Amino acid sequence: MFGFNDDDFRELKEYIKESTSIGFIYTLAELVSGGVLLSLQNSLVVVPGLAIMLPGILDLRGNISSTLGARLGSALHMGWMKPRFEWKGDEKENLIGSIILSVTMNVIVAVIASITAWLLGIEANIALLIGIAILAGIMAMSILMPVALAITIESYKHGWDPNNVTAPAIATIGDIVMISCLVIAVKILVR
Amino acid sequence: MHYHWKQIVKESIGPLTLAVLFSMISGISLDSGLDLKELASILIIIPSFINISGDLSAVVAARISTDMYMGKTRRWLNISGALFVGLVLYAFLALVAWSFLKLTANVGSLVTYLTIVVLAGVLSLGIMIGIAVGLEDIGKRLHMDPSDMSIPLLSSVGDAVGVSLLIFIAKMIMGV
Numbered sequence: 001m002f003g004f005n006d007d008d009f010r011e012l013k014e015y016i017k018e019s020t021s022i023g024f025i026y027t028l029a030e031l032v033s034g035g036v037l038l039s040l041q042n043s044l045v046v047v048p049g050l051a052i053m054l055p056g057i058l059d060l061r062g063n064i065s066s067t068l069g070a071r072l073g074s075a076l077h078m079g080w081m082k083p084r085f086e087w088k089g090d091e092k093e094n095l096i097g098s099i100i101l102s103v104t105m106n107v108i109v110a111v112i113a114s115i116t117a118w119l120l121g122i123e124a125n126i127a128l129l130i131g132i133a134i135l136a137g138i139m140a141m142s143i144l145m146p147v148a149l150a151i152t153i154e155s156y157k158h159g160w161d162p163n164n165v166t167a168p169a170i171a172t173i174g175d176i177v178m179i180s181c182l183v184i185a186v187k188i189l190v191r
Numbered sequence: 192m193h194y195h196w197k198q199i200v201k202e203s204i205g206p207l208t209l210a211v212l213f214s215m216i217s218g219i220s221l222d223s224g225l226d227l228k229e230l231a232s233i234l235i236i237i238p239s240f241i242n243i244s245g246d247l248s249a250v251v252a253a254r255i256s257t258d259m260y261m262g263k264t265r266r267w268l269n270i271s272g273a274l275f276v277g278l279v280l281y282a283f284l285a286l287v288a289w290s291f292l293k294l295t296a297n298v299g300s301l302v303t304y305l306t307i308v309v310l311a312g313v314l315s316l317g318i319m320i321g322i323a324v325g326l327e328d329i330g331k332r333l334h335m336d337p338s339d340m341s342i343p344l345l346s347s348v349g350d351a352v353g354v355s356l357l358i359f360i361a362k363m364i365m366g367v
């Protein structure tokens with residue numbers, strides 16, 4: 001059928017076996033993030049616009065920390081930084097860049113979400129959304145940035161390519177950390 | 192020094208803002224699902240659900256690229272493999288999430304839940320694979336590596352397609 005030969009079928013079987021076993025693991029890992037997301041259920045209903053903002057905030061967390069990991073990985077490979085924590089040189093510039101991006105982008109996502117909500121006729125409190133986004137963003141980044149740095153440095157020290165390790169690891173840990181920080185930020189700001 | 196924070200911020204802010212704008216589609220879909228009778232049963236699977244279609248379509252895109260370099264055309268092999276794996280993973284996700292919800296909260300029948308997750312999952316995976324295959328053709332014509340173009344695009348479109356289809360089908364089957 002479709003011009004497949006025996007080799008193709010063997011490869012198909014291998015592909016299905018490998019993808020399914022890895023898939024089971026990441027499906028279970030992401031279900032933990034889903035479980036944490038359940039604790040945000042009431043807040044999503046109580047705070048108008050929060051649901052609109054949520055996917056953007058989760059995306060940002062992944063994009064900012066994964067690109068930080070990728071840049072640090074390149075810097076380590078090129079010998080531009082040493083595999084240890086240092087507040088200087090390329091390491092410092094990368095961390096400052098990520099902190100500024102994190103704060104700026106969290107404000108941008110809150111403003112865009114408020115405008116989107118307004119266009120849909122939902123009365124969102126823009127100051128509250130910005131407050132939640134900044135507070136949750138700062139809390140999450142202060143956990144995720146050292147984690148991204150540690151994973152990159154440790155994987156490099158063990159002879160692994162940080163590019164293969166940091167992004168997938170941050171993707172899984174990041175959702176759980178970010179959603180938990182959102183829950184805390186809502187608890188602090190919404191009474 | 193090779194990196195400067197100003198340059199990092201300047202280069203990243205455009206693509207990140209674009210990604211945020213795209214994420215509003217998922218946000219609007221999620222907001223429209225807040226009146227669902229069984230919101231919890233949808234919220235719990237969202238991170239895994241969008242990961243499955245995103246990862247599997249990225250794998251199809253990567254395999255198609257490799258096949259192109261090796262001079263092989265096995266498009267249907269890659270597509271049927273990904274759809275089969277997707278079917279198994281969505282069913283697994285529905286089963287684990289339903290069992291967890293059964294222990295902690297009120298949840299409807301397993302058959303309804305399984306139907307929603309597998310139907311929305313396979314449909315969104317089908318759309319994503321369609322985009323991956325379409326981008327392969329465009330990449331070939333433009334003499335570009337298809338994975339350079341398709342993987343970033345697939346990850347941003349994937350969330351929007353996944354969340355929108357999941358909420359739409361859940362609303363259709365569960366009702367508001």
